[in-house]
Amino acid sequence: MNEKVERTKGFVYIVGITGALAGLLFGLDTGIISGALPFITSAFSLSVKESEAIVTAVLIGAVLGTIISGFVSRRLGRHFAIWASAFIFCGGALLCAFAVNLYMLVIARLILGIAIGLTSFTAPLYLSEVSPKHLRGSMIATFQFMITVGILVSYITDTIFTPSGSWRWMFGVTFFPAFILFLAVLTLPKSPRWLVLVGRKEEARHVLGRVRNADEIDSELNEIEAALSKTISVQELLTSKLFLKVLLLGIVLQAIQQFSGINTVIYYAPTIFKLAGFASPIQQMWATVLVGTVNMLTTIIAIVYVDKWGRKPILYFGLTITTVSLTLLGYLFTIGTHTEVSQYAAVLLVLLFIFGFAVSLGPIIWILCAEIFPLKGRDVGVGVTTATNWICNAIVGGTFLTLVTNFGPTATFGIFAGIGFLSLLFTINFVPETKDVSLEQIEANLLANKNLRDLGA
Numbered sequence: 473m474n475e476k477v478e479r480t481k482g483f484v485y486i487v488g489i490t491g492a493l494a495g496l497l498f499g500l501d502t503g504i505i506s507g508a509l510p511f512i513t514s515a516f517s518l519s520v521k522e523s524e525a526i527v528t529a530v531l532i533g534a535v536l537g538t539i540i541s542g543f544v545s546r547r548l549g550r551h552f553a554i555w556a557s558a559f560i561f562c563g564g565a566l567l568c569a570f571a572v573n574l575y576m577l578v579i580a581r582l583i584l585g586i587a588i589g590l591t592s593f594t595a596p597l598y599l600s601e602v603s604p605k606h607l608r609g610s611m612i613a614t615f616q617f618m619i620t621v622g623i624l625v626s627y628i629t630d631t632i633f634t635p636s637g638s639w640r641w642m643f644g645v646t647f648f649p650a651f652i653l654f655l656a657v658l659t660l661p662k663s664p665r666w667l668v669l670v671g672r673k674e675e676a677r678h679v680l681g682r683v684r685n686a687d688e689i690d691s692e693l694n695e696i697e698a699a700l701s702k703t704i705s706v707q708e709l710l711t712s713k714l715f716l717k718v719l720l721l722g723i724v725l726q727a728i729q730q731f732s733g734i735n736t737v738i739y740y741a742p743t744i745f746k747l748a749g750f751a752s753p754i755q756q757m758w759a760t761v762l763v764g765t766v767n768m769l770t771t772i773i774a775i776v777y778v779d780k781w782g783r784k785p786i787l788y789f790g791l792t793i794t795t796v797s798l799t800l801l802g803y804l805f806t807i808g809t810h811t812e813v814s815q816y817a818a819v820l821l822v823l824l825f826i827f828g829f830a831v832s833l834g835p836i837i838w839i840l841c842a843e844i845f846p847l848k849g850r851d852v853g854v855g856v857t858t859a860t861n862w863i864c865n866a867i868v869g870g871t872f873l874t875l876v877t878n879f880g881p882t883a884t885f886g887i888f889a890g891i892g893f894l895s896l897l898f899t900i901n902f903v904p905e906t907k908d909v910s911l912e913q914i915e916a917n918l919l920a921n922k923n924l925r926d927l928g929a
């Protein structure tokens with residue numbers, strides 16, 4: 473292999489690691505709250521509503537971040553958007569760590585949310601535009617995997633600081649990876665597709681020279697120009713029945729992912745373990761670390777098998793597990809968790825639920841949403857469905873404690889189990905199998921007005 477190809481490979485690797493860092497921050501900043509919340513609640517004597525506000529502020533910020541990300545990444549560039557989000561991550565981490573009251577904390581978390589929203593839209597987009605075709609899928613999957621790594625690291629950080637109760641350090645630690653990302657982005661190239669989009673073709677050629685082999689540059693520039701010439705306006709897209717059909721599918725898929733109840737566990741795991749009878753914060757935190765570990769390791773299984781077994785069989789498998797585990801968890805809370813056996817059974821059921829989610833809904837919904845949209849509407853489609861993800865996330869994150877306080881854990885988990893069952897029926901009837909089908913074929917099937925479940929046929 474010649475020196476130039478080696479250099480190119482090395483550079484793409486650096487781009488991938490930096491993109492993955494963005495995923496890590498996303499996971500870190502969403503997960504850190506679970507261990508910090510009990511200490512913040514007592515430090516500021518918060519009510520249930522106020523505690524929920526702290527959790528939800530990030531999610532509302534993320535919705536805002538996703539909404540502005542289309543504009544920022546188009547006008548100012550994907551590269552700028554990631555760099556700006558790293559800057560906001562740094563500022564948000566410091567503001568959280570030094571917050572003196574509830575309001576400052578809520579605002580700081582809102583700011584962090586904006587960074588998460590910007591990153592969740594822009595980093596995968598940037599990675600897909602800079603990576604060579606054959607690495608595109610794995611780069612996006614790695615981003616998703618790094619979110620779970622970030623969640624696990626946040627749980628470990630929380631556990632380390634739990635004995636001292638230093639919630640400020642829990643938040644403060646997130647400053648360091650954010651700062652590394654801030655510096656690392658400065659060394660990265662701008663997206664060649666964006667450069668062509670804003671008429672800077674020669675710069676695009678120069679960037680492609682750093683991330684592609686010499687013989688690939690001209691053909692890729694031509695492909696980018698051909699794809700851009702087909703771009704149509706948002707208004708035209710939103711009045712196209714066919715586009716609305718897949719948009720609705722993507723919206724429901726993201727709603728299914730969030731209303732599975734995943735983030736009741738991700739954000740409130742220690743609270744759930746407390747409900748299950750584990751009185752000591754350290755026990756609650758170790759059980760939470762176990763949740764993060766299962767979440768991360770199971771995501772690897774999904775990444776390896778999603779292209780072998782297909783999307784739908786894995787979704788059936790995962791949704792059956794999440795529905796059954798939540799039903800049993802609800803039942804366990806009815807009979808009470810007074811004995812040690814029932815307490816450990818509660819932990820096992822939570823872990824089983826996480827396994828079911830991480831093997832299926834976690835990665836597959838993101839993959840499907842990246843596959844079902846026609847090229848011309850991909851930005852809009854992914855933007856709207858990502859915003860849906862965060863809106864539903866905010867609804868679940870913002871109501872869980874109220875639901876548990878007013879209706880009890882049995883009814884709360886029962887509701888999520890019921891939604892899981894309906895999601896299974898929806899998957900059987902409306903979700904296409906896209907394994908081994910090219911994006912062009914999916915688009916052709918859509919244009920031929922095939923049923924949603926046959927888009928991959």
Ligand code: BGC
Pocket residue numbers: 502619620623729734735738767833834835861865
């Ligand atoms: C979801 C997040 C969730 C995470 C858990 C992602 O796919 O979108 O809401 O916290 O998985 O690993």
